[in-house]
Amino acid sequence: MASTKNSEPGLYWTPKGGNNHEAMFASCHNYTSVTKDKETGKVSKTTILIDMGQNEDPKDFADGVYQKVVPALTDCLAIPGQPEPEEPAAAIFLTHSHSDHIDAIFEYVQMGVELPPIYGTEYTINALRAEFIKRQIPVPEGLEMKTVEAGDTIEIGNMKVEALAASHSIPGCLSFKLSNEEVSAFHSGDTKSDQTSSLGDGRGVSLDAYRAMEGVDFAVWDGAMANRSGHSTSEAGAKEEYKKIFEDKANEGKQIIVAMPAAHSQRLASVIAAAAEAGKHVIINGGATMEINYVALGDNGYDLQEKYPDITIATAGSDEAQKIKPEDCITITTGIYGEKNSPFVKKLQGLDDSFVLRDDAVIVSPAVGKAVSEREKIEDLLDGYIEKDPDHRSGMKIITAETVKGIGSSGHAQHDDFFQDLLPALKAKVNVPTHVGSAKKAERFMQELRDAGYGTLSEYPRNGYTVQVTKQGCQIVAKEEVKWIGAKYSKKKDKDGNDVLDKQLSWSVEDDHGFSTGDxxxxxxxxxxxxxxxxxxxxxxxxxxxxxxxxxxxxxxxxxxxxx
Ligand SMILES: [Zn+2]
Ligand SMILES: [Zn+2]
Structure with a gap:
């Protein structure tokens, strides 16, 4: 199947997921390196995968009969009941530990598929291990999980894989440079161009490292926010904006609540840094995921309490938290998109009264990067809450990214990140987007690239397309319809009595159903x-x-x- 499309020396990129028609999920990329021995003429091939994500909207796929949908990697993994793969993957490299980049691993392990060694940063590998435990899936004997940090180079077969720091919304994010004796390629993973970090590890994108590559032949970019104008927020800038709000005389003596996405650990660190500088304690009251992510920071060398000994950082319900007055602390919570499990949202809906919300509360809720209807969700909820008792609650106020620029919470590169920082530093000969919300947006970005004089392909490469990278240039050399694996799950009740997925019951290989092409x-x-x-x-x-x-x-x- 794959033998004719990659017989010439070069690098071959095939998105297996992530270049869908109207969604950006299920990131998964096959890279095959082909070299030819100058003397013997012998051809050698090495295949690796970058990321193995899941489709976050399984309801949209194949009538919604499956609870999990992941790319079918029949050409590079030995899957029971499927033909032997022609070019088995020698390694899996993970850019970061978000579910749209790693969750297919759990499907394949439950299917009994033997996976090649998995490489990721210590933070990513720890998150992967924690996820195995949480899902009660035993880690298969023989599954190797190896750490790779920014600056490391790993040799796999005839290919070199160099890890570079990326700057997203959680710690331990990587980009990769792939090269063989012929050509090189760059795979950004989820990243913005932010060169700062609030975790004190000095980690951010290094444009110097980009420049040092002196122009790769091909680059695959995180295009999730490429169509958004301006720069994405830098963590250093966001910290300063939060600090200003915390120190604002108008907010003195009031309860300040900061809402953010549960998984945005970088932002959590920035807000805690701002609180420490403003002399405010911190109470974390955003539900289980946020607490787990806070603890994970501590477990991975980012102990924020140790870093800021002058303030108390407590989780809601703890003894320390009881001792802190609401006006002396910053309450950090979730719910910017109206997430129904957020303690803050439950409070606003009158479903749970345990969240402390004073009538003078200043709520900082910077939702950006989502649809307006979702941003308004929390504002609607707050309006509804105030309306129930306007006599007392009309003093509450909300600060959004509309009111204070620079507190938005995107972890993806925006227009200026690309055209002012990333593209001119990397100087790749050909650039293409992945992880874009729709094919239309991808095409718009590609047009902007052309208009600005950057090389790109003539067509947006969909899932299953193969791009050949040679010294002579890049071109689409194959268009195959991708397949997906749909898995059905048993359900169980969680501690709050909600139905949650339990174990994989069955799986099958499914056609694309037009998911990649829009049909x-x-x-x-x-x-x-x-x-x-x-x-x-x-x-x-x-x-x-x-x-x-x-x-x-x-x-x-x-x-x-x-x-x-
Ligand atoms: Zn991500
Ligand atoms: Zn992602």
Whole structure:
């Protein structure tokens, strides 16, 4: 299958997930290095994978019958019941530990697939191990998990893999440079161009390291926020903005609540740094995930209490937390998108009263990078809460990224990150986006690249396309329809009585269903027509002919207009 598309010496990139039509999830990239011995003419091939993520919206795939959907890596992993892979992957490199980049690992392990060695930073590998424990999946004997840190170079077969620091929203993020004796490529992973970090590890993107590469032949960029204007916030800048809010005389004596995404550990560290500088204690009250992430920081050499001994950092409900007055501390919580498990959201909805929320509270909730409707969610909830008792609560106020620029919480490169920092420093000959919310956005970014004089491909490479990188240039040499693995799960109750997924029950290899190309809209249209036909034939069996055509086309129009 893969043998003809990569017989010439060079590097070959095939996105297996992440270059979907209308979603950015399931990041997974196959890189194959092909070299030819000058004397014997013998061809050698080495394949690695970068990231193995899951589709975060399984409901959108194949009628939503599967609870988990991950790329089907039949060409590089030995999967039971599938043909032997032609080019088995020699290693898996992880850019970071977000689920859209690592969760396919748990599906494959439960399927009994033997995986090659997995490389990631200490933070990423620890997160992976913790996730095995949390899911009660035994780590298979023989599965090697190896650490690689920024600056390290690993040799795999005929390929060199160099790790570089990336700057995202959690610690331990990497970009990779891949090279063989012919050519080189750069894979950014999730990153912005921020060169600062609030974790005190000096970690941020090193543009000097980019410059030192002196131009790679090909680069695959995190395009999640590429269409957003301006620079993404830097952690150093965000810390200063938070500090100003904490020290603002207008907020003196009031309760200050900071909401943020539970997984944004970098931001958690920035807000705690700002609190320490403003002489405020910190109470963390954002639910289980945020607490786990805070503890994980401590376990990985980022003990913030040790770093800021003059303040107390306590988790809600602890003895220390009881001793701190709300006006003397910063309460850090979740819920910027109205997440229903957030203690803050539960409080606003009147579902749980344990969250301390005073009537003078100043709420800092910088949601950006999500749809406006989602940003308004928390504002709506707060409005509803105030309306219930306006006499007392009308003094509450909310500060968003609209009011104070520089507190937005994106971990992805925006327009100026690319065109002012990343692209001119790396000077890659050809640049393509991955991890973009839609094909349209990807194409827009590629046009911006062309307009600014940067090399790119003539077409957005979808999942299953193979790009050949040679000294002569880059081109799409194959377009194969990708497959996915859908897994069904048993359910169990968590401690709050909610249904959660338990164990993988069964799995099967599924077609793309247009997920990569956008044709799934037509699939959906066909399905709706079928449903309508069934309904219609039950009620009225006559007169189907012409009527049906009219209805069909109106359904199709509706679906097109929706655009998902
Ligand atoms: Zn990420
Ligand atoms: Zn991601």
């Amino acid at each position: 799934f809209r037509q699939d959906n249209a066909r399905k709706k027509i079928k449903e309508w036909q069934q309904k219609n034939s039950q009620g009225n069996n006559q007169d189907k002919g012409n009527n049906q055509n009219n209805v069909n086309s109106s359904i199709i129009k509706d679906i097109k207009r929706d655009g998902r």
